[in-house]
Amino acid sequence: MGLLSMFGFGDKSESIKDFMDKGAVIIDVRTAGEFKEGHIKGSKNIPLDTIASKAQEIKKLNKPVIACCRSGMRSGQATSILKQNGIEVINGGGWESLERKL
Template identity: 60%
Template sequence: MGLFDFLFGNKTKKIEDFKSRGAIIVDVRSKGEYESGAIPGSKNIPLQKISSKMGEIKKWDKPVITCCASGMRSASAATILKSSGVEAMNGGGWFSLSQKL
C-alpha cells in the first residue's frame, strides 16, 4: 500500500467494490450542470435537495457513489448520506469518475 493509498484510501478499489454491489451514482450538481454532461444512468439530486430526498435514497437499499464538478459538493453529500445511515462514498468529479467506471 503506497502513501497515497494510506492517506486517501484506494478510491478505484472502493469504486469497484461499490459497483459490484449495484451502487447508484448520484450527481449532486445543479440541473443545468447535469444536463450539460453527466454519467449515463446517474441520478441528479442537487446537493441542497439530498436531505429532503433521504427517504427515497434509503429505499434504494444500495451503496451510493456521489459526484459533482470537482468533488467538493459530492464530499458534502457523501457525509450527509453516511450520517443518515446510507453507505456512501465521494466519487469526486463526474468526468474523472466516469473514467474509473
C-alpha cells in the same frame, strides 16, 4: 475526524469498483443545468441543496451510493449528509474523473 474525511475523501477502505460490484447507484449532486451539460449515463441528478430532504427516498433504494459533482467538494458534503442518514456511500469526486474509472 480530519478535514479530508469530513468531505468524504479520507476513507478509501472501499473502492469505486467495490461499490459498483454491489450495484451502487451514482448520484450527481450538481444543479440540473450542470447535469444537462453532461453526466454519467444512468446516474441520478439530486442537487446538493435537496439531498438531505431526499435521504429517506435514497435509503429506500437499498443500494450503496457513489456521489459525484464537478470537482468533489459538493459530493463530499453529500457523502457526509448521506452517511449521517445511515446510507452506505462514498465520494466519487468529479463526474468526469469518476466516469473514466468505471
